[in-house]
Each structure stands twice: as structure tokens, then as C-alpha cells.
Amino acid sequence: MLLKAKHNFFIYPFFQWYALWKINKVFHKVELVGKFESTERSILVLPNHIGWWDGFWIMYLNLKLLHKKFHFMMLHEQLQRFWFFNYTGAFSVQKGSRSIIETLKYTAEILNNNHNMVFVFPQGKICSLHQKPIFFEAGIEKILRYTKSNITILFVANLIDYYSNPKPSLYIHLHEYTNSNLSTKAMEDAYNQFYNEAVFFQTQKEQA
Template sequence: MKRHFQSFSINGEIHDKGLPILLICNHVSWWDGIWTLYANQQLFKRKYHFMMLEEELRKNWFFQYTGGFSIKKNSKSVIETFHYTAELLSDAQNLVLLFPQGKIKSIYQDNLVFEKGIEKILQRTKNDIQIIFQANLIDYFADAKAHAFFNLLHYNGSHQLKELENAYNTFYKKCLAAQAKKEV
């Protein structure tokens, strides 16, 4: 990453509660998984898992060796994936990354629409977990290489889809506003 980026900045106070972590993150590029892996290595040091579309995992098969597991939308196997994800979230040594919008979207989008799967996973989770929001943003400023900003926030609210989505969007809009004020 140092070859491709000018700097990395992790913003937000995060206190590790020793619980399994569900990391909910915007999906703006193929770098997102690497950026969240970096945040995990710096802060949480958990075993890293991430969900990706089955067709993408087939194309990028090596991700299965880095914690990637697949979901096939509109199939019966989606239930198995939800159970597997909930099972991962039963172990305090695990961090599971989900991109709730389900596909890559523009970094400038200010209203992310969550797929229903995240709520289904949370309904199957039997123990306490730590939910953390991450918003990845980049800026070039006067440099040839981008500066990467990883913004984090603990979420302690409802597991209902709309409330989770609204809370993430509020957080994301605050991150965008703060980013617009930055100077390097």
C-alpha cells in the first residue's frame, strides 16, 4: 500500500470490547478489503473474514485464502451464507467485514442503500457483538499519490435494517463533510 498511497490515517476512537466484530464499510473500490485489513491489523488484530459475491470470488480465487467467503444472491445458498457469517460472529477472535450496499458505488454517494442480508445475519447472531462502522475516503491534495482516510465509529443502536442504514448514512455524511474541510 505504501507504494500506491501517500499516507494512511485512522480517525475515530475505538475501544476493543473483546467481542466479535462486525465491520460495516462503504464499498468504493477494490482497495476497500485491503484498507479494512490494514485497520484490523493496526487496531483489532482479529482473524479477518469478508463476504464477497460468488462470481467475484471465482474470478479472484486467491481471496479465499485471505478470509474471503462467497454469497450467491437470489439463491437458496444465501441462507447458508447468513448462518456461516453468524457462526463466525460467535467467536471473539473474528472480525467480519460486510459491504452492506452489496456492490461498488461512487465514493461521493451520500446515501448508501443497504441490502437486506445484514439484518438477516444480525437476527441469526446469538451472542453480543461489536458493530463498527468504517468509511474509507481518499484525497490527492497536491500529491501524485492519494492520502487514504479510514474513519471509524462504534455503533450501539438497533439491528433493524432501516435504523442501521440511517445511522451509517449519518456517520458517512459527517465523514464526507469533515473530509471536505481537510488540508494537507
């Protein structure tokens, strides 16, 4: 059964506030790297999936740059356990079940509204920050097939460095995917090129 996204009048703004507060408390700084111009189109955000922080980081990105209504896909059993995320824009997906098609179509339905953004982890599971290459599951291509309007596809690579500080710094690398080839392989290859360039960029940075 698909659990559709909701935005509770109290829980949603509290989650926005908490995400900013938590990040500002834990991280030395947050830096957005790459060009992205505001768009009237809806946005499909495709970030790497490295751990607990990921959703907070994308919320930060949305509040600081994207300014869209926040939605994200979450495993059904996890959403049932952490039910409050349902009231912050989370909707469910059950891998290996027939309802996954319903979820993919629902994701496309959200993206047909230009005021919305959805972030989906293309890897489909948490992976090490050091894992390369990054592999995409097939669901992204199917979402785009169901989407009826032109949307913006935004690659995101969240990378952490400490340098000389006791607190980590977060670098959110951005790249808009504009290729007309929306196959899983084409997007996967493009993402890995972008990700490798982001990692190289980090190695060239002066310590801060």
C-alpha cells in the same frame, strides 16, 4: 454451494504483507479517524464499497487496530475466479439463490467466535464514492438476527483526498454503532449520518 473461509499458512500472511506493502507504496499516508477501543467481542465491519482497494483497506485496519482473524463475504462467481482469496478468509455468497440463507447463518457462526472479524459491504455492490445516500441491503439485519453472542458493529467510511500531493491520502473514518435497534433502516440512517459527518470533517481539514 457455500465456499467456507480458510486461512492458508502461506497465502494468508502473504496477503497481509502484500496489503500493507501495496498501500504504503501507492498512498501518501493513511489516517484512522474516530475513536475505537479494542474489544474482546467479535467485530462486524460495515464499510462503503467504492472499488478495488476496499478489501486491502479493511485488512490494513485489521492489522493496525482491530487485531482479529480476518473474514469477508465475496460473490460466489468472483471467489471461484479469484480462488486464492478463499485462503485469506473469503467465503461465498450467491445472491438470489436459496444458499444465501446458509451464507448469512455461516457469517453469524463466524461472529459467534470472539477472535473473529467479518467485513460485509452493506451496499452489496460497488458504488461511486460520491453517491449519497447510501442504501443497505437486508442481509445485515438477518446476520444479526442469527448471531447468538454480543458483537461490535463498526461503521467504516473510506475517503480519499489528494490536497497538494501527487499521491492520494486515505482517511479511514470509524464509528461504533451502539443503538439497540438493529433494523436495516435504523442502521442505514445511522450510517448515512456518520458518512455525512465524515465527509464534512474532510472539508474542514487543513491541507497536508
